[in-house]
Amino acid sequence: MTTFPVHTKESAPKGSQPALEQLQSAFGMIPNLIGAMSTSPVLINSLVGLFEKVHGGNFTEAQVQIVLLTDAVTNGSAWAVAFHTTLALKEGIDPADVQAIREGHLPKDATFAALSGLAKTMIEKRGRLNDEDIKRFLAAGFGKDHLLEVIAAVTASTITNYTGNITRPPLDAPFQAHAWED
Structure with a gap:
């Protein structure tokens, strides 16, 4: 089985660190899935853009x-x-x-x-x-x-x-x- 690291703000690639800070503020923690996702700055930053829109849109x-x-x-x-x-x-x-x-x-x-x-x-x-x-x-x-x-x-x-x-x-x-x- 392939394993992926579960990053912290300190261990994540530099390009992922600002996204991790934003998501930590939103959740009060860095969930393990987000830590794993941060392996890819492209992926984690794509999520943050959507996250803000979805949670700030027209739905409760x-x-x-x-x-x-x-x-x-x-x-x-x-x-x-x-x-x-x-x-x-x-x-x-x-x-x-x-x-x-x-x-x-x-x-x-x-x-x-x-x-x-x-x-x-x-x-x-x-x-x-x-x-x-x-x-x-x-x-x-x-x-x-x-x-x-x-x-x-x-x-x-x-x-x-x-x-x-x-x-x-x-x-x-x-x-x-x-x-x-x-």
Whole structure:
């Protein structure tokens, strides 16, 4: 098995260090996945640009976490599922809705179901949504701008999901209570 280093701010390549500082400020720590990702300054800096936009866009943080948790499950990224489960619960999302997503189902909350369903469909269809997929999302009260914004969230999570699946960093202690297997 190929192993990847889990960098700290001090051990990371110089080009990754500013991104690590930004993400440490956002999370209060440098999660192991981010430490592994920082092996590539190009990758970590790409994530930071998207991260700021996704978490500062039109969706609430709870809605963002619904999309990111759905993406992690759909992409089979165990590290990201545990991480986003922790963050979703911290945002006050009903534990039953979080568990539904972890099991590959839609949450009961209608708004969350529309977001989760769109994110999963977008990944599974590789962005080739049909008119019905789009109408279903818009009928839930979202705008076309929201639909396109989900693309940014899916893109950001794809970066972390694929990185986690390739680098397989150890699951950080704060997320171990929500460990997940595909």
